[in-house]
Amino acid sequence: MKNVHRIFAVCFGFGRSLLESNVVEKRFGLLATLNSVDADKLRSIDINSMEAVPLNNRIQSSALAEIRNFNIDVDRDLLKSVSGKASEGELSGTISGADSLSVSTDKSYDELEEFLTHCYHLYKSNHYRDVGFDWINQIQEIKDKSLIESLDQLLLEEFNSANTTRIWTSIPEIIDYYSLESFKLKTDNIYDDLSIEIIKDEYGNDLSLNDIKKKKVTCLNAEETPVRNWSVYRCLYADLNFEGHQYLLNDGKWYEVEQDYVRKVQQYYEDAVLSDIPMLDYAWKDEKEYNIAVCKEYPDRYCLMDRRNVYQGGNPLEFCDIYSRDKQFIHVKKYNGSSVLSHLFFQGYVSAENFFDLVYRQKANRLLGENFKVPETNTISASEYEVIFAIAKDNLEEGERPEIPFFSKVSFRSVSSRLKHYGFKVSIKGINRTYRDNNNNEGGNEE
Incomplete structure (x- = not known):
């Protein structure tokens, strides 16, 4: 390789475990694999969901499949490794790549340098961007x-x-x-x-x-x-x-995080509709007390559904925290980090998705007040309904958009896009949190 100096470790079996992890080129095998397999001939993928509570998943297909068959959420999933059938000359059969590249070859020892040079050029290629894998650069875990x-x-x-x-x-x-x-x-x-x-x-x-x-x-x-x-x-x-x-x-x-991706996520959140529904300041310790107080203040407008679960397939699902007469599902959460908000957004998505099911709506009607019943028809029009995510945070002015962590914005973008695809309207509501803990008046400094 002219003007390029690289050292390759060709390992057999578990020999790679003897290498220091910080000397291995990150994503070498992943990029080389993506640049050499057909996008519709993938066998398995490993992903890490970019949530506040990350989930690691390995998804395998019984037959060679396209990337879309693996149901990847490109907004939230970090691609860790991939296996597939090679489509170009020097590599053949099934290959796998993460940081390391796993291949089988019949090359002799004297042919290895030429073969490794070819693998290096695959790693440096940007072909993967043109076949639908450009999203893998959005977020990358740092290991250096x-x-x-x-x-x-x-x-x-x-x-x-x-x-x-x-x-x-x-x-x-x-x-x-x-x-x-x-x-x-x-x-x-x-x-x-x-x-x-x-x-x-x-x-x-x-x-x-x-x-x-x-x-x-x-x-x-x-x-x-x-x-x-x-x-x-x-x-x-x-x-x-x-x-x-x-x-x-x-x-x-x-x-x-890739800068262009940061801008897209930030802009999506800034463009989200702000709801103007009437709510109280968050002056209570927990959400249960707050939701009760709001529904008591506006009894003709809101129906309390907090902790009143609808059982679907044996699983308890929360319809919403507050349901309005204007067909609004209001999900309320006191801000306390990315994990809490990611859970809030996912809760709103699951509720809305199940709302299409007639049996789910019939069960919900047993819990809803007389003036808040939902249709028990075979089909419903999602465009008539709105999902509102109400976030309580300190020092918020009326009509102010609550600032939330980047990963929470990623979760909101993903959930909001899906809800809008179904036809639902989606909005954000900021709630000023005025409750203060009386026990935090004195703290001790450790010596």
């Missing part, structure tokens, strides 16, 4: 240790600064707020919510990276018994710019 160290240092500087505008707290798992009531850190103080300010009050304003990776956030149930804990590091969400690139920290992992 030196880059992670630089980003962690930038995170630490932002965390210890007086104005932390680019980092938030984000509970790293979807938790049941019906049974999990509060949080505890170092002192005996109990908090109904978590924030950067609370962490600093408890642990101090000058933490080291080791501190935020070792110090814990504990989740308590209604009896104030600890049921789960995470490191402070895992509870931080960051959206940082470093050397002209956009990086996100989510659940303890760093990701690089």
Whole structure:
């Protein structure tokens, strides 16, 4: 390879496990494979869903198939590896690629250099962009240790600064707020919510990276018994710019996001319709109390459906938190990180999708008030209905769009697009949260 110096490790069996992970070219095998297989001759794929709670999936096809048959959500799925039938001369049969490239070949030792040169040119090719795989560059997990160290240092500087505008707290798992009531850190103080300010009050304003990776956030149930804990590091969400690139920290992992993709996601959220439905300020501790209060304030307009599940196939589904006489499904959530909002958006999607089912609507009518019944016809017109995602957040003005983490915007874009495809109207409602925890008046700094 003229003017190019590359070292290839040709491994057999488990020999690759002896290599240091940070010396391997990231996505070498993935790109080489995508540039050499037919888009309609794929055998299996491994994906990681870019949610606040990532899910790893391997999807296999019983026969060679197109990429669309694997039901990938290009907005949220990170392609980790792919297997398929090679379509070009030097490679044949089934090949697989992630960071490493897995192939079978009859080349002799003397022919290996030419063969590896060809594999390198496949890796450098942009052919994959032209056959429908251009989306794989939208979000990439960072594995470079030196880059992670630089980003962690930038995170630490932002965390210890007086104005932390680019980092938030984000509970790293979807938790049941019906049974999990509060949080505890170092002192005996109990908090109904978590924030950067609370962490600093408890642990101090000058933490080291080791501190935020070792110090814990504990989740308590209604009896104030600890049921789960995470490191402070895992509870931080960051959206940082470093050397002209956009990086996100989510659940303890760093990701690089393509700038054009960032702009598209941000613009989609900024263009989302803002609902003007009347709601109260969020002056209650939990969503149950808030939803009850709203429906009492507007009894002719709203019907309370919070925790009144419709059972479908044995599974409890929440119709919505509040249903309006104007055919609006209102889903309410107190902001507490990406996992909570992703769950909110998915809940709205599942409810709307099941609304087409007559039996589901009949069951819902048993729970709805007399003036709020939905049609029990075989078909319904989705365009007559609206799905409203109401997000409660501190210091929101009336009519203000709530600012949410990037991954939450990704989830909203994906769910909103699907709902609109069905015909539903979709909007966002910001709610000013005025409730304050009386227990967080004193925090202790660790010595």
